[in-house]
Amino acid sequence: MVREELKQERAVQTRAALLMAAAEAFDESGYAGASVAKILERAGLTPGAMYFHFKNKEALATAVAASQQQTVVPHLESEGIQRAVDTTLLWARQLRTDSVLRAGVRLGVERDALELHDATTFDAWTEILAGFLRTGAERGELQAGVDVHELAEYIVSCCTGIQIYSEAATRRADLTERLVRMWQMVLPGVAVPAVVARIDLSGARLYAAAATGS
Template sequence: MPTAKAEQAARTRQKVLLAAAEVFDETGYEKASVSQIVQRAGLTLGALYFHFGSKQGLAEALMNAQPTTIEPHLTSTGLQRLVDITLVWADRMKRDPVLRAGVRLATEQGSHGMNDATSFEDWRKLMRGHLDVARSSGEIRDGVDTDQLARFVVGACTGMQLYSHLATRRADLMERVCDMWDLLLPSVASPAVLQAIHVGPTRVPAR
């Protein structure tokens, strides 16, 4: 059972993370300042450094927090769950600052001297796990490599997001994710499952 002190520390950590997400999402890594972040969180610089060590430590925590903002919303399994993850992600990108900051930081990290594929690899492993469940249930066509497919979906979602952000400020991101599945599913889903998979914004659970 967590002590009152541990609960307080977890709340403080979360406050810093949320304030940092908002600032990074709005201004990008370079222009964000730690003093601006602690001011928004209503905390001290000490709290930020205690929990995250540095501005870069905060950025890493945000990049790697992405899956935890998606998975709790879902109950489906196998291939449908993989589809649902990408649909909920497209929906949450509209308004979840932790997710938006994580994606922005991961995409632009080269410009501030970082070179960390961890968030991409975490997504790939998570997706691959669901695809392996799908394979064992006979949902995946013979010849499709689940690791290759998981890696492709991670890369494709990253690039679609970037393009959608530049072209429409992400207004068409959900539509683009649906396009991806329209194009991929006939190649990867076994014929029996293809008709049963649902793709569309109605798959996103109400908040």
Template sequence: MAKQERAIRTRRAILEAAGAVFDEHGYTSTTIAMVLERADVTKGALYFHFPSKESLAQAVLDEQVDFGAVPPQSSKLQEIIDTTFVVARRLLGDALLRGSVRLTVDQCAPPGVDHTGPFLQWADHLMGLMEQAREQGELLPAVEPRETVELLVGGFAGIQLMSRALTGREDLGHRISVLWGHILPSLAVPGLLRRLDAEPDRGARVLAALESAGS
């Protein structure tokens, strides 16, 4: 059991180190030596878990959607909103998530690294919530859930890139709030619209509630 726990910790340390290095340098410029130095593990330990740089990059990418977990809400539109704000907030402090997002939009990664995974996984996750929102009568009649979800996923990807370039993502909460301010009136029924919370600090408040519930 102790050996298994050490292996889990080692794998996590490698992933977090790789996320930081991929975020800072991109796929092409990242080397295994950089990850080894950052993770402070042996080459044998790294290759035990990840046989190649491609497999390491894929593992970093596969971690992304888990960072969007939020508490359930009676309004599924609010839950979707919360997901975007929580990811935006976590991007400020989590190197593994930043590395995963960097790899998602890094066009220099080889064909063996699947860029489509995070986009498809996010779309599927949000699609489930959007369908529940429709069943609960939260959406305007003309809303097409799949198209709306793909717009949100693509819009978030572009906005976080712009925020990263201009402010190191410090203004990402504000930018996501502006995005929702434009989108929500075309999605939510009027009775719900005024009750939805898309203020810039929403991510910080949701994360604080999660941490409080877990303590």
């Protein structure tokens, strides 16, 4: 029984090590440039260890892309529209250091990766944001007639384009600033005035919570 638990724990650790090595490799070299051999070398694992968890590089990339949300969402404490805002601000902040998010961006944007993934990466973010915005709508935060799913899709599109432009212009140094301008542009058209006035775009509260892991 103890031996079985140890085996399971080791399997969990191996899977996590593979995901991290794959994320770092995809972030650095893109999907085409990151070979399975390089990923295994980085993780210090054998092919057998990998094929127990992932049948090929595509499966690894899919798993990396799917774990992006896990590096942001657990740190959020707010609700409704503020939670959607915080998701984008924390994503921008974590992009500086988090390989999983950086790999997700690169896999989503590069055409080779698109041929692999279709819109799964984008749709996952859209669903998450739509959920937060739906709560906002239930709380009366959104103006009448706003389509929550279309708004979420629009925000995901804008964040994608803003990230690319910001990376090209300033290596992402002004990404947060650009996202704040996006929300300043978007909120008056979709949120009720009282909510527009109280949405916190400073991020200070948010980054402090994420840093302490709360």
